[in-house]
Amino acid sequence: MRATRPRVTAGIGSPSRLVVLGFGGAVLLGTLLLALPVATENGTSAGVVTALFTATSAVCVTGLVVVDTATHWSTFGEIVVLTLIQAGGLGIMTLASLLGLLVARRLGLRLQLTTQTETKSLGLGEVRGVVLRVIAVSLAVEAVIAVVLTARFAARYDMPWGRAVYEGVFHGVSAFNNAGFALYADSMIRYATDPWITVPMMVAITVGGLGFPVLFEIGRRLRGRLGRWTLHARITLFTYAALTAFGVVAITAIEWANPATLGPLGVPGKLLVGAFHGVNPRTAGFNSLDVAQMSPASLLVTDFLMFIGGGSAGTAGGIKVTTFALLAFVIAAEIRGEPSVHVLGRRLSADIQRQALTVALLGVGAVAASTFVLLLITGFPLDAVLFEAISAFGTVGLSTGITASIPAGGQLLLVVLMFLGRLGPITLAAALALRERARRYELPEERPIVG
Template sequence: MRMPLEEALLRARVRRLTRRAGPRARTPRPRRTTDPREVTPKRTAQLLVGAFAAALAVGTVLLLLPAARTGPGAATPLEAFFTAASAICVTGLVVVDTPVYWTPFGQAVILALIQLGGFGVMSFATVLGILLFRRLGLSARITSATETKSPGYGDMRGVLLRILATTVVIEAAVAAALGLRFGLGYGYEPARALWHGVFHAVSAFNNAGFALYSLSITDFAADPWITLPLMVAVVLGGLGFPVLQQLRREWRRPLRWSMNTRLVLMATAVLLGAGTVFLCAVEWSNPATLGPMRTDEKLLAGLFQSVIARTAGFNSIDVAAMHPVSWLGLDLLMLIGGGPAGTAGGLKVTTVAVLGFVAWAEITGQGAVTVLGKRLSRSVQRQATTVVVLALGAVATATTVLMLLHEDLGLDRILFEVVSAFATVGLSTGITAQLSPAAQLVLVALMFLGRLGPITVATALAARTRRTLYELPKERPLIG
């Protein structure tokens, strides 16, 4: 043990040496520069928007050609622009009768835009997920890879090829089933049967809703050989590529499914069942919809419309003749939509499911939000809330604008049209063509926003890594 004097002398010597050495020079950290060629979530989202805008421009120009229209002359710029936007955004709203107004060339352009829109959204959404996965820390990446059982998920080229293969296989199988039914059951010539099968298979899997019949699928409402393949294609496209891939690998081992897969499958089953019961209960005796049908036909038509409300846009019964209560129920189904990284639109079932679990945790007084045995990250809760609030704001704003432009149409019809456009569904009460050019442009903006908005917003929120070095004092306002 040192004596006090020795300790004082030692401390004084240390101070002299420190002053003599001067302050320690700090090596400046090299500033992180971003390579303009680096692929980031932000750049990918920008590329997504730019690619869709370019495809929309090209599609509009092609539909403006005289060869695209059956009558004399060419389509008007608004007709071509609206149709191209509805096709690339896989919506299905139309201002002209597709099988009557457009030639086979015009229909082929529409089909190509549908395919680009559906495949593009699935691809870009999956790539954005991969890029966000790479931005996670090591522990989070290990956890995610363990949950999804996909350590090679970062191979973007392989993922895109698998998306393409999945799309081709499903569309080919549905097209074959439909083509055989059109040919054998309705006497179509082979070329026409094949064309109708391919067109409706692509339109169904990409949740577009374009049909080569003026009354959509109403003539086949009681034919399960037509409606069932369409429903299968719509559901598979709406599940999303991550879910399809995991089901392909581990369909016999449900305990190993990720939270995303289980949420999408559970929510899809609940919504399809609830939608079928609701529509059948309301429309069962409606003489203009389900009333004249047999019991089995009513159930089939109710199931078909419940599936289609997941953003496909076909209809096997007259939507304009439905009860306003049915319109409200369809509004909710359309707004929820399908699964993430799929061809369906809407808010996505996972977003709504997260908010449901958050509400349940608050009602039951739980300290943390748990989903299927796992604790839910607070950042995911905030992202889901933000997406829903922005979507509801867009729907409310567009509804207000259209009400000012067409107050004679009523709130229920206008709200239905707005939700259908934003959720990229395509169902309509028959007022699309009656709207003024300004109102139709509002719908185009909604379709574009609804197709790309949730993806880009969610990506921007997930990619933000802002670290706060301080916290402000807490205070709680009164709620309710």
């Protein structure tokens, strides 16, 4: 007898609602702490909008700011921001992994996070295992990056060891969580040609952006436990690498002779800065050149990369590389006239295709609507406003420098967009999968004209 897929009850949506409520509570707490006078350098309250914007940007690991982090916030305020970044990054990786695990259980699929055997329930032990693994991986990577940055700050830039440790930890945590917060007004421009600063940060950004399921599979192979790569891991690694290479080559080539960006640098410096700016649109948000001086073509390439983002169940945002890749496979199959979509020896179910299309189109709609509103309430050109909207939705943090000049209403819109972009693709994909149910009947088929 063929097993039927279990019907999902109305209460299944609650995990996604709990994720939204949890992150909403973290944003509220962060807002209250950052609104305290002790959180600012001058001892006066930052104001509700500034505190809310900064707290949302930190929890959603975005990096957009309306005030300079280093000069506006006190040490207490910076530690609050750092704590929110850490909590947001760990929360995203843990909750997205658990939601993926829950979806796999509900749909009767093979578990792809902790084992290759089929199971029937999501037990407390598995939840604990996922949480502990996420924390261990995150802290380990952050610690390694922080040690390298600390040593460089102290040895090369003569920072006192206490300050070097503080800046090393801050930027290590910010990089791994793809947050983009820096303790300098010019982000990482002062270290643009220093590979001992920028390369470790690129490594942290990439590791954090791949997603925990992929990191677990890589770790398993490094421990000698070989086996078949999951389809998710293969798609993520290939697409992530391809898009990163595209970003590095495109931005480096376009900006090579730009006198306001890469032009004055030597060849090694151009290659290093170009690589840094090819990696960061994966939603990290650091910059080692003036983004406002980049050519429109480079901004458009960056828009494209920011919207796609990084891997699922990682610290990167966007619609995710798997969503982009699945849509590309669907298009390729349709062009070839194939009745079903086959990817690397596996067939994609119709519901997965619909979910990818829904996530992508809703993302396009959110960016388009926000861009339209921002154009109405600001006097900035389309390319700058579109860049800002995609950066917020993709939780990237890159900006052409207009964030602080946007009216309060526009900043609140960016708050909503950051929150939606951080949690929307995750919770929407999980909710769509968990709400799936069998239809008792089908209506007569009819084909409208397409194109």
